[in-house]
Amino acid sequence: MIYGVSYIAIVFFLLFVTFVIGLSFYFARKTKSASSYYAAGGQIHWAVNGVAFAGDYLSAASFLGICGMIAMVGFDGFLYSIGFLAGWIVALFLVAEPMKRLGKYTFTDALNSKFNNRGITLAAAISTLVISIFYLIPQMVGAGDLVTPLLGLPHWVGVVLVGIIVIFIVATAGMTSTTYVQFIKGGLLIVFSTILSIYIFNNGLNLKPSIGDMKFKEYMLFDAQVENGKVIAVDGYEVKDQQAVKGIEVVKLEKEGIARWFNVVEKEGAYKVSEMLSIAEDEKGDLLYNGEFKENGKFYQVGHMSKIVVDGKEVEKTGPVGPFEFLSAIENGEIVRLTELKFKDNGKKVAAYYQNYTSGKDFMLPGLKYKIGKGSTLWDKIDFISLMLALFLGTAALPHILIRYYTVPSQRDARKSTILAIAAIGTFYILTLFMGLGAAVNGVFDVESSNMSAPLLAKAFGVGIFSIISAVAFSTILGTVAGLIIASSGAIAHDLYDNYMQRNPSDEQKVKAGKIAAFAVGILAIGLGISFKGMNVSFLVGWAFAVAASANLPAILFILFWSKTTAKGIIASIIAGIVSALAIILTSPTMWDRYGLDSADAIHRLENPAIISFTISVIVIYVVSLATQKEQLATETVEV
Amino acid sequence: MHHGPTVELGVDLASKKKARLGVWFFFLYFIFYAGFVAIGVFNYELLSIKVFGQNLAIVYGIGLIVFAVVLGIIYNAICTRYENQLNKEEKA
Structure with missing residues (x-):
């Protein structure tokens, strides 16, 4: 698409992004100087935490991807809204409470709570890395899409820009994504989506929609x-x-x-x-x-x-x-x-x-x-079931989702903020329907990339709302990308280099390894962001959900609910889940198209792998655990 | 990035009961969710019937979102009651 540059939008945008990054640094410094990071969290009001939860959860995929997909294919895009919210409640009901009972707060901790096994550390680190990279791709694609209409720059410049800013933040200062920043982002996203929806209703429907500077295109x-x-x-x-x-x-x-x-x-x-x-x-x-x-x-x-x-x-x-x-x-x-x-x-x-x-x-x-x-x-029907399964089971298996559940003073506050978060996220997801449909019928859709539908609709209504919405989306991407890069570098430097390879590095070496890893992952993310240009970000996140559901969920559910689960079972299941999900994704019709081949010639018709890869992972953990019962007992006896 | 809990949540005697409740609520929601998928796959035409002036797909879809919120509120209320009962008994 061809976009003119709006200087007012750029000024608004830069002000907001600077404000958000500045706020991150301010809170990061404040948190460091506090006697205890953990106690600081205890002072946060549950309502603030609830909205922050929504800010955390509503990444670029939700705002850019879902609205875009609804604008392009109607109700099918709304399936993602339904699934993303459903998945979240599954995480809350099925995993949060039992995991707390184990006294563990992250997947790697919970998986390793019983066995303390190096193989599990390795498998969990690989899975964190793969899922983070899959999650990074849509964020980078979204970043590139955002800067195109905003700054009038090519897509790849946006991807490189985000990559460089984030690598800079991670490598120089480290970044504590704070609750208040997420609160501001989450709150603004919901408020401005509501305003945008009101604009849509007020504008009504028109056979020749012309809003603001957007004149209706008469086709020859x-x-x-x-x-x-x-x-x-x-x-x-x-x-x-x-x-x-x-x-x-x-x-x-x-x-x-x-x-x-x-x-x-x-x-x-x-x-x-x-x-x-x-x-x-x-x-x-x-x-x-x-x-x-x-x-x-x-x-x-x-x-x-x-x-x-x-x-x-x-x-x-x-x-x-x-x-x-x-x-x-x-x-x-x-x-x-x-x-x-x-x-x-x-x-x-x-x-x-x-x-x-x-x-x-x-x-x-x-x-x-x-x-x-x-x-x-x-195959079409299986693909649909597979998508709905991945969305339903994926959230509960994403390594970073459950953490915030434990970041308030009491359990009661945790749940209250959770309910507020579900209500806020749910409201937002209903609004995606109106924003997506609004973009479909008001002559703002960019055929080259569906992701910009909601911001472009905002642009038609006014440069102010456009720049704020774009800035909120952009800073959300910055936050998510920084978090994912830190998580990936942690998996490499801490889990693989330190724990698995047992190099016993000094603190300085650890930090250095982390920074090198962050730089490498950042460069990889930039490359992937450029090569996946034009793809809908929700669709890409759907893949991340499928990989997460296949790699992590069977392991976590079995360890929580089946006492015969063995360490080898867990390792085999994580590896089987990742390998099968990746194999199906990399040979899917969409990827065939990416490779420059005819998608009709792809070796199978499945776009979403979860139905097969999740099942394989479940079977593997069950069979391998049964087969390694004696071995596990022997190991435990020796350890005693 | 810090990944730990901000506070230690202490001993919770209601934990097991809440976990069981969670499993029940999971299945309740799962049935409702699977119902939507099943209608789509096995009786697609049904999704176009009118309910409250909208098609069933829209009503069911929005219904799934609203149901999640409602279920969350009920879950919270019951969990709070469990905690009050069991943790007070222990203190007494």
Whole structure:
């Protein structure tokens, strides 16, 4: 997408990000000087902790990814909202209390509580590393997406920027992500999402949405002469090429030296060609947006309704609506989504987006991404179940989620803040539905990346709300990335280097190892963030959830609820979970597409691995534990 | 980054009962959640029927979010009662 630079937005943005980073440092220093870090936590009010909990949990995936996916594929995006919240409550009910009973607070501690085994340390460190890296990818992709419309910079610059800032923070000062910073971020995110939703309702629905500077894009539509399925003439244009892509006839038409792509539409025997948006390589390898150079600004944000029905009557616009009226009007209407077709023209890559008329009924049901209705295959259904399983079980298996449950003065306060957090997170997730749908129908959608839907909608409503929302999202990414890099470097330097390899390094060496590890992981994250550009961040987080659910959850549940679990069982299960989940992800249709191959040729059809990898991990821990009972008993006897 | 608890939570005699309650609540929520997935997979058409003016998918989806909050509140109330009862008995 082509974005102009808004200096007011940049100023707002920089002020806010500086404020947040400054606040982090301020609290980090204050925490260090306090006689006890732990006692300081005890003074935090449960309500502050509750909102901070929401701030912790609502990462870039929630705000950028879910809204984006809803804007792109409707209800299927909302599945992530449902699953993310459900997963969280599973963590609370099934893992938090029993784990506290064990007296342990992190997964590695809990896994090792019984055996104190080096193999478990190694497996847990690898699993922490893999999950953190999977979680890092979407954060970096989101960071790159954010700076594009904000600063007018390319995606990779945003990724590098976040990487450098975070490596700098981690390497120079270390970072204690404080409760107050998370409180401010979480609170602002919910308040501004509510404001954005009110804007959406107040704005209502319009067949030709024009909000602020965003003018409605009128698509060209011409009569075409067609013979034997081939377009032979279009008034004023020269027909250059025609090919069928996924059952759609696309035609290249040229006028005054500018080539544009159209798709052929037939209505009652008459043929027309309808304008597509396109990004195509020219002979020199430069990208042309709708046939022209980027600077000419001929590429557009999209998404509108082609039919609005209110009380059984078709209308051009609705005026202000309530939340339920808004949902009904979309369901009874018709939405124009721009769907991507990738193909080659004389050996040069083309990505073209055609107007895909989708009934509101289909848009408001699952099925546009995860096909489960008519025409779906068994694999489609398994994929849907697998996604819902990963979202449900993933949260409870993420290494960093449960920690905050123990960071308030009393158990009662812990639970009270948890309830507030669930309510805040739940409210936010319901708002994602309105923000995502709002972005789908108000002509703000960026076909190159769905992730920016909610911020771009905010941009249409005003530069103030846009810059604050972008800054909140950006600082959330900074916080999450810093946390993940520290966790990964901890896994390498502390668990692997110190505990597993038993090098007994000095404190100075440990810090050095940690910093080198943080730098290496940071560089890796930058590389991955650039190579996964354009992918929806929620979808990517879905993978992190699947890996976490497969690698960690069987181990933790078995150790909590089955006394025959052995150390070897735990190690085997973690490794089996990681390997099987990774194997399925790396051979999935989406990855095939990433490798530059045809996704239809992928060796299987499964996008979400959890249904297989979680099951494998459960079977492995059960079988290996049974098989190593004697060995375990012998080890325990020797230790006694 | 600090990963430890901020405070020691002390001995809690209600812990086992709360864990059991948690398992029950987990299954209760799981059934409701699995119901949504099962309708999608086995009877997709049902998701489009109208309930309170919206389709079932929207109502069920929002319902799952609201149910999580409600269940959390009930869980909190029962856990608090357990703690009051059992931990007081011990002190007495």
